[in-house]
Amino acid sequence: MLPTHGRYDYHPLPDRPRYAWPGGARLAVYIGLNLEHFAFGEGLGAELAPGGPQPDILNYAWRDYGNRVGAWRLIQLLDALALPATVLLNSAMYDYAPALIAAHRDRGDEIAGHGRTNSERQSALPEAEERRLIAESTAAIARHEGAPPRGWLSPWIAESHATPDLLAEAGYRYSLNWCADDQPIWKRTAHGPLLAVPYPQEVNDIPSIAVRRDGAAQFADIIIDDFEERLTQTEDGLPQVMGIALHPYLVGQPYRLRQLRRALAHVAARREHVWITTAGAIFAHVAALPPGIVPGR
Template sequence: MILPSHGRYAYHPWPGRAAYAWPGGAKLAVYLGLNLEHFAFGEGLGAELAPGANGGGGPQPDVLNYAWRDYGNRVGAWRILELLDELALPATVLLNSAMYDYAPELLAAHRARGDEFAGHGRTNSERQSVLDEAAERQLIADSTAALLTAEGAAPRGWLSPWIAESTVTPDLLAEAGYRYTLNWCADDQPIWMATRAGPLLAIPYPQEVNDIPAIVARKDGAAQFADMIMDDFDERLRQVRDGVPQVMGIALHPYLIGQPYRLRALRRALAHVAAARDTVWITTAGGILDHVLGLPEGAVP
């Protein structure tokens, strides 16, 4: 029985894949995806601390949840910056372009660190998968233009707000000049996707080691999320002894992980990862793209 398919990539069983290496001979690449997001007041989408507007399904404005999310940009993100500096960790900033108007000082701080900026739509108050093709193309163009103007170079990577895609999103991204997407969590290695504008690299972005599904959806505690990061990391180190390289992403949102008690647990987890920097490759999503581009043809599925 053949089911409907996206047609973007073929099935490749894990056994028998090419045993290439990351820089320095490392078999495990680790990157941090730090989501910097801005939300419209009184309308649109957004994660909820308490379900329903005003905690009870009431009308907008939903002050409780808006203010909780805004805490991330005002306070939490700055605390995460201190932690990244403390542990000398790079980050891939997954950026709502509306942040340039709202919190330019925060972006300047990441720019000064040399962090990578990747496109993450205009705002997480909207979902691109509900747009027609022309409107979705415009959303990508608007976000891309803002990053190009501010950073002097177009972003190479994209994560859709809410990881929402239409059937043509990979095509539109490739046509707009993007080289990688973080939307597809189908593998532990980068894989090539087919688009009408040529290949697009899908770099693994986690839906498990990710504070939104862990903390908002599953209600995991701070210590549990930190243990999840460390256990994922340690198990991957064990697995890569077979020679097949892996990518581990850690997805963070400042309004969640930037809360003091969660940040304390995150410090423990990231220090555990950083202590192994001589045996793993701690990098950015863009760094993974660059390395893959230099591998022999066929090494990456």
């Protein structure tokens, strides 16, 4: 027998129960907007070009463009199209760019936990230190937003063997770490069920643009094609979740933003046929369904 995580069982897609999202929709769409802050001269970070010795000015400044400029342009775009967002927040952003978080708060966007900074991986920490990372990030969000977050995305999608247990222990109700399905599924933890809400690794600007080197128009086409294919697939009654993962230092660049506007306008134009929502609202809907509808519970 191969080693296994033991968090969920195998459930064939065609055999699953049918259910609907609010308004009878079969496709739920949410935007996961990553707001991240990085240590200067040390730690991890995506790279525009291979970095040299620290301090790596080129890549640090490129990422900082997202918080200073790109994120504000994205807010304008979301406002113009009346689209909500789930903000995946490094808690270090409260000290670095509080006005940006306030702007999302004013929009009514959901704030989800995304660690302290993307300059660290929680999977590399001893369990006590990982518990502390989760606690510090959670406390910062609760202090500023008036309530703790319900959802979590690990920096770099990094998990230790204990991460789901630690998240449930800390009061989290859903995680975006596992990209194993097109539907939410319940995961087992030592502290009760934790919902895995699908988070994209394909319709995601980092793997697309920073890794595969897709062009701006190609990434926009990926969003549109994924959306249209899912609309076709859900005609069989099986609901799906489509996430769109964005990072302001990538898609906030003007030429990419122009193409992103085309893609998001295409999605927004079909809002009568889909549920455009947040990851937290997806969790709340699933949690209210009768037991046995969603795999794992």
